[in-house]
Amino acid sequence: MRILLTGCEGQLGRALTRVLPEHGELFAVSRADFDLSLPEKMGRILEELRPELIVNAAAYTAVDPAETDRETALAVNAVGPDVMARWAFRNQAMILHYSTDYVFDGENTAPYREDDATNPINVYGETKRAGERLIMESGARYLIVRSSWLYDAVGKNFLTTILRLAGERDELQVVDDQFGAPTPTWWLADTTAYLLMRKANGVLNAAPDGSTSWHGFASAIIDEMKKRGRPLKVRHLAPIGTEDWPTPAKRPRNSVFALTRLHEEYGAASLSWQDALLPVLDRLPKTERPV
Ligand SMILES: NC(=O)c1ccc[n+]([C@@H]2O[C@H](COP(=O)([O-])OP(=O)(O)OC[C@H]3O[C@@H](n4cnc5c(N)ncnc54)[C@H](OP(=O)(O)O)[C@@H]3O)[C@@H](O)[C@H]2O)c1
Numbered sequence: 001m002r003i004l005l006t007g008c009e010g011q012l013g014r015a016l017t018r019v020l021p022e023h024g025e026l027f028a029v030s031r032a033d034f035d036l037s038l039p040e041k042m043g044r045i046l047e048e049l050r051p052e053l054i055v056n057a058a059a060y061t062a063v064d065p066a067e068t069d070r071e072t073a074l075a076v077n078a079v080g081p082d083v084m085a086r087w088a089f090r091n092q093a094m095i096l097h098y099s100t101d102y103v104f105d106g107e108n109t110a111p112y113r114e115d116d117a118t119n120p121i122n123v124y125g126e127t128k129r130a131g132e133r134l135i136m137e138s139g140a141r142y143l144i145v146r147s148s149w150l151y152d153a154v155g156k157n158f159l160t161t162i163l164r165l166a167g168e169r170d171e172l173q174v175v176d177d178q179f180g181a182p183t184p185t186w187w188l189a190d191t192t193a194y195l196l197m198r199k200a201n202g203v204l205n206a207a208p209d210g211s212t213s214w215h216g217f218a219s220a221i222i223d224e225m226k227k228r229g230r231p232l233k234v235r236h237l238a239p240i241g242t243e244d245w246p247t248p249a250k251r252p253r254n255s256v257f258a259l260t261r262l263h264e265e266y267g268a269a270s271l272s273w274q275d276a277l278l279p280v281l282d283r284l285p286k287t288e289r290p291v
Pocket of ligand 1: 037059151
């Protein structure tokens with residue numbers, strides 16, 4: 001099978017380049033090779049490569065900047081995926097696309113199921129939802145994997161930011177009234193490979209089991225690093241409310257997914273978010289400060 005992977009230099013894209021070669025001949029493209037805001041060039045490359053599976057790990061993921069850059073976010077998160085999905089339909093290919101807990105408003109008290117009503121509360125979420133809808137309407141075979149709170153040992157994400165700040169400051173303030181499941185890219189890449197093997201389709205929630213707040217996640221990271229003898233300056237993690245940490249984009253309070261389809265329909269193994277974190281910490285650079 002010929003596989004096109006977009007966004008191969010993003011945090012999830014890098015993890016997918018490890019697992020996808022087991023499923024076929026992989027063509028991994030970055031923004032420089034395959035820009036989702038350039039539909040004509042995309043069309044030419046799709047015709048040249050003729051993939052049977054398109055895995056779209058590219059996205060405009062800057063949640064706060066999206067508030068004032070709706071046009072670009074929409075081009076990358078909705079128009080680009082639509083171009084790929086329509087090409088997939090015309091050429092009997094399949095599209096595997098990633099989406100987000102931010103398609104929901106976070107007001108549910110229970111975990112979100114795949115078929116719960118969406119209602120994004122920021123521009124990023126709105127453009128990701130538009131991308132989902134266009135893929136669903138394209139007629140192509142699709143799998144839309146919704147995940148949450150992605151992180152890795154390198155790059156710019158919550159884990160690397162917390163570790164950097166914990167090396168610099170005595171006290172950190174972390175939001176403790178938004179809840180979700182931290183998802184390492186290695187786990188989402190392995191789960192993607194499993195779902196491909198199981199020929200999964202439709203919309204599917206994918207995150208490790210359990211949930212926590214950003215404060216709970218930060219505490220787990222720091223406790224584990226201290227156990228590993230990592231010298232950190234931080235002495236106190238102060239829990240704060242969302243209203244004490246104003247950001248341009250609103251965030252959902254509840255980002256927790258129901259994982260029934262993942263576990264019961266597809267038989268994916270369970271792993272707690274705490275256990276999923278440990279291999280990431282093992283991979284951290286052995287310097288005093290993370291990169
Ligand atoms: N991060 C999260 O917490 C999170 C949570 C839930 C779901 N997701 C979803 O998971 C997927 C992967 O996210 P991620 O965290 O791996 O994101 P990421 O690290 O920001 O990677 C996104 C990649 O897309 C590329 N990109 C941006 N604009 C592009 C364009 N116009 N054309 C082609 N490529 C472009 C970026 O390139 P540059 O580096 O050049 O910008 C980057 O390599 C996305 O669909 C995202 O919406 C993410």
